[in-house]
Amino acid sequence: MTRIDLHSHSSVSDGSDTPAEVIGHAVAAGLDVLALTDHDTVGGVREAAEHLPKGFTLVPGMELSCAYRGSSVHLVSYLFDPEHPALVRELRRIRSDRASRAGEMVDKLQALGVAVTWERVLEIAGAGRDEYADANTIGRPHIARAIVEAGAARDVQDAFDRWIGSGGPAFASRYALDPVRAVELVRAAGGVCSLAHPGRAEGALNDAVPLELVERMAAAGLGGIEADHPAHNREETGYWRGVAADLGVVVTGSSDDHGSLTNRRLGCRTTDPAAFEELVAPATGAALILG
The missing domain is CATH 3.20.20.140 (Metal-dependent hydrolases)
Structure with a gap:
């Protein structure tokens, strides 16, 4: 089948x-x-x-x-x-606002003392695939992975639960x-x-x-x-x-x-x-x- x-x-x-x-x-x-x-x-x-x-x-x-x-x-x-x-x-419009939203969440995380940088989020989102750079979509999972790398969460789900999920301290709408x-x-x-x-x-x-x-x-x-x-x-x-x-x-x-x-x-x-x-x-x- x-x-x-x-x-x-x-x-x-x-x-x-x-x-x-x-x-x-x-x-x-x-x-x-x-x-x-x-x-x-x-x-x-x-x-x-x-x-x-x-x-x-x-x-x-x-x-x-x-x-x-x-x-x-x-x-x-x-x-x-x-x-x-x-x-x-x-x-x-959706992709542009995704990027703006991601930047806002990175700013909030930095203000909260989480050592996440915009440059690292872009690296994670691009995944080394320059030929698709314009098409790549920046999302919260990329930020979550950066949060984990920064030692502020155990894993991606914990990063959502603790920081960037709906209602979290670094959440932003789009x-x-x-x-x-x-x-x-x-x-x-x-x-x-x-x-x-x-x-x-x-x-x-x-x-x-x-x-x-x-x-x-x-x-x-x-x-x-x-x-x-x-x-x-x-x-x-x-x-x-x-x-x-x-x-x-x-x-x-x-x-x-x-x-x-x-x-x-x-x-x-x-x-x-x-x-x-x-x-x-x-x-x-x-x-x-x-x-």
Whole structure:
């Protein structure tokens, strides 16, 4: 049976491995299809495509940053036109604000006595990949790794819990799209999308994504719900599978792998091949990349 993982990250955003390394790990994990979904960028797709073995399929995508009532909501988006003007404008604004936010958090950390430098955060975010410097997305995991290096946290999760998580002393907010607007934007760019880890909305809600919002996203063209996610327990998975059925959208399953930061869990959750075919059928913005 074809094994499909529709959510993964590389060092172009907040994963530890280069896009080429991600493909290698995906093959080693027995996957046949992988979506590379770095945060707010497709900057790693070209490199990943250059390292596909014969018979392997790459799904170009990204995880689009959204916000609702003070909480983060994420949309894994696939097969859209990366040159669509409205989408390009929003992505530039999101990435620019990510950088501004990161600088603000570094300033706060320094004021709190944590020896983190902006230069080191940039080094961690770039991961030595100059050819993608403009596409790389600076995120909190990069700052968290710098905090750990500075000796102010045990590990990345501790850095979030102690310093830069929502409500933490060095936390700063940033620009993100309204989730319904984001669905409309991806669909206008010829893409399709699935609501990422709906049981985990970080921020003011600090709980699941509200059902009324998911209903409005579905009405706007949402194609799937990532019910099968390693952060969901059995009850949450069952609940979101039921929501997907009620709304007439597909269930997607994904690892949300970030390389060594998540113990390289590619393939720990997968998407049914029939659900994948249904999800991508309406896409017109880009094509699957075949090895």
